[in-house]
Amino acid sequence: TAMKKLLLCHLFFVLSNATYAQNTFEKVIDTLGCTEAKCVQQTFDGGYIVCGVSYYNNNDGSIVKLDSAGNLQWVKIYGGSGQDGLQRIEQLPDSGYVVSGTWDAGLNGKQWLLRLDDNGDTLWTNKYTIGNKKPETSSMASGLNNLYPMNGYVLVQPNDNDAYLMVADSMGGIAFLKTYGNMLTNSISEDVIKTFFNGYALTGTISSSPGHGGVWLIRTDSLGDTLWTKTYFHSQISSGYSLKQTSDSGLIIAGITYDTSIATWNIYLVKTDINGDSIWTKLIFYPNGSTVKKIENVKAGGYILTGRIVDTLTVLTEKLLLIRTNNYGDTVWTKHYPKIGSAYGNYGIATKDGGFIAVGIDGLAFYIVKTDSMGNVKTSVGITEANQPQFDFNIYPNPGKGLFRINFEGISANSQIKVLNNKGELILDLSIKPCNEYCFIDLSNYAEGIYLVRLENGKIYNSKKIVLIK
Secondary structure: OHHHHHHHHHHHHHHHHHHOOOOOEEEEEOHHHEEEEEEEEEOOOOOEEEEEEEOHHHOEEEEEEEOOOOOEEEEEEEOOOOOOEEEEEEEOOOOOEEEEEEEOOOOOOEEEEEEEOOOOOEEEEEEEOEOOEOEEEEEEOOOOOOEEEEEEEEEEEOOEEEEEEEEEEOOOOEEEEEEEOOOOOEEEEEEEEEOOOOOEEEEEEEEEEOOEEEEEEEEEOOOOOEEEEEEEOOOOEEEEEEEEEOOOOOEEEEEEEEEOOOOEEEEEEEEEOOOOOEEEEEEEOOOOOEEEEEEEEOOOOOEEEEEEEEOOOOOOOEEEEEEEEOOOOOEEEEEEEOOOOOOEEEEEEEOOOOOEEEEEEOOOOEEEEEEOOOOOOOOOOOOOOOOOOOOEEEEEOEOEOOEEEEEEEOOOOOEEEEEEOOOOOEEEEEEEOOOOOEEEEEOOOOOOEEEEEEEEEOOEEEEEEEEEOO
């Protein structure tokens, strides 16, 4: 009946909105030595998978799995005795993962590829040399199944690099390997994508002399043979870092350009047609400088950019930077994270709920920020409280093994830090002086679990959860 159909439609609407409620959170994770997050993807279960570098064992690759609310599910490290790191991760149709990175960085460095199951356990791993040269690995294409395209560059001779594209098959064998460059130019590849036309596109930098280079774009066929190349300049030094294909079959490049008049780097966008001819370019300028590491299409239109901005008050502080633009590269909003402290953004994506997630580094730990559609991070429970706090604080590491540092913003006299266990019982009560900027709380003698840290000043308060692990 019409009434039943109406009820079913209403139920579907409610369930859909419940499934994609906009969770927001900030996490600083140093479990198992996690040092710098390089890439994040949303997983089929609504959670997130993050890869990067751990300082354990002279640097290993590390992977963190979070649920949709940002709770830690597992952490694993991978590597040998040398300096290893992971740069890109993708979930495959069987719910497992393929991960690319660098094995034994240095003179004996190799391109590294791992195939994992859905729990992060290794199914197989391969290491590759690029001819007789060590590679500087850069990226891996998204949206994969049976072919895994990876790129980077190799040093051919002093001040002369050649870019490369290597495609591995589903078992890690080399399907093909191509290099791009010549003795007259220095060619560096930073990102690779698979195009709508069963080929590939790469972006990076090409230069004919030190201190003079442009954004480089290469289109290839399905075997990596060059169809055309293009170069774009905003100033005498410009470089491409990230690349996406757009709905009109053109390309959008996010990169940086150097302003010699004030000696700073800033963000440079290039939009091209299907043939690589420039449709428009944009400079996103900040007085003390900024960089972009990742650009992604947004389903609602436009782009999300992830990078870093140098603080306007002091060049000693950097912030993770998110910029939302429209289809023409005009800024819709800009956000900096965290409120307190310093962080650097490496990678960001749009999420299924219409929000965004970005990752990078905070001190010597993974920094992960999940926002709503406007780039806002709400309270720890995901809603804005009616009694909005007039002060804020950050806790790290979180999760942690016992000793947590709390950084304050906007505290006043007679403020209190209270820690409650999962039964709501008060276990710590500390007074905070107004001149303090931070304090430590030690939970090393308490059991594993989730605790609530509450900053109070009279009737005004702010609360955040921490996770204690042993």
